[in-house]
Amino acid sequence: MVIELFKVSLGGRGIFRFSLMLLLLSAALFSCDKKPVELPLFQLLPSSETNIHFANNLADSDYPGILNYLYFYNGGGVAIGDINNDGLPDIFFTANKKGGNKLYLNKGNYKFEDITGKAGVAGDADWCTGVTMADVNNDGYLDIYVCAVAGKLNLKGHNMLYINNHDGTFTERSAEYGLDFSGYSTQAAFFDYDHDGKLDCFLLNQSDHSVALYGDTSLRRKISKSAGSKLYLNKNNHFTDVTPGSGI
Numbered sequence: 001m002v003i004e005l006f007k008v009s010l011g012g013r014g015i016f017r018f019s020l021m022l023l024l025l026s027a028a029l030f031s032c033d034k035k036p037v038e039l040p041l042f043q044l045l046p047s048s049e050t051n052i053h054f055a056n057n058l059a060d061s062d063y064p065g066i067l068n069y070l071y072f073y074n075g076g077g078v079a080i081g082d083i084n085n086d087g088l089p090d091i092f093f094t095a096n097k098k099g100g101n102k103l104y105l106n107k108g109n110y111k112f113e114d115i116t117g118k119a120g121v122a123g124d125a126d127w128c129t130g131v132t133m134a135d136v137n138n139d140g141y142l143d144i145y146v147c148a149v150a151g152k153l154n155l156k157g158h159n160m161l162y163i164n165n166h167d168g169t170f171t172e173r174s175a176e177y178g179l180d181f182s183g184y185s186t187q188a189a190f191f192d193y194d195h196d197g198k199l200d201c202f203l204l205n206q207s208d209h210s211v212a213l214y215g216d217t218s219l220r221r222k223i224s225k226s227a228g229s230k231l232y233l234n235k236n237n238h239f240t241d242v243t244p245g246s247g248i
Contacts (some may be wrong), residue, residue, distance in 0.1 A: 051112050054093040054102045064153040071149075071206055074129065076100075077187065081133035081142045084168060092121070092144055094128040101128055101146065105168075121170050125150065125157025130187030130204075136177065137237050138198055141166055145174075147185035149206070151226050158182035159203075178239040183226035184208070194233065201232040201239055 047053050056076040066072040077094040084090070088106035095101055101123050104112035116122050125148035136143040141164035150157045159181045162170035174180035184206035190199040208227040223244065231246045232239035 045110055050110055051114065052091070052104055053114075054095070054100075054104075056093075056095045056097075056100065058096060064155075068153055071186075074186070076128060077130035077147070079131045079133040079144065082106075083133070083142050083144075083164060085141065092131050092133065094131045094146055096127050096129075098124065098126050101131075103144075115168065119169055120172070121146075121162050123148075123157075123160050123172075125160065126155045127157070129185060132188045132190060134190035134199055136161065136190065136199060137163060139164075139166075144170060145179065145188050145190070145201075147187055147203075148182075149184050150182045152184065159185050159188070177237060178241075179232065181230065183224075193231075196234075198234045198237075200234045203230040203232065205229050 079092045091104045093102045127149040130147045132145045133142045144162040146160045148157045161174035187204045233242045
């Protein structure tokens, strides 16, 4: 409408030149007002493309359930790391049901292969929780440490340490390393707190939530074999519980 108005008020060649100038100016103004097309930051890839079919399924009718176990819906765990040093991050999932853990090898281009069976990391604990990838034995390859809940509600098992064999397989050696804790574990973190070049371990464990705790709070200060977090010191690839003297 503005262009037509100026066309009427001028005339001759001036109309053409001034109209052309207004057209160019309008195009520039419209291009400034137009917002650039924003692409989504993330794109959801279906399991049919990635081959990752892991699922941690819990039903309200399961035992133990939320009425028996306060942490029933805490979920499983996931760790991402390059287990074969090929530059591609691989994925380990833990499930709350026995036999549900999965290790996926990254084949590139967002394609993964389920190598749980041949890697030997399926595990036999009844209720797995968190998982951590770390070079526990300091050999340049990531190992896998799986936490589990045991010793209550008829749940059986212990935490599992899978040492990397450098060939796509692992060997469970938690007892040898002193990390076969059996109790109410949630997650482990490996770090070198004494600066000796070897990873130590902090093990986060769930509380017992015994009925007695609500009446006598002094019980919370008593060390439990199954509940309460633990600090382990690594000496020559063997982990010793140093919690009592650590101040934690």
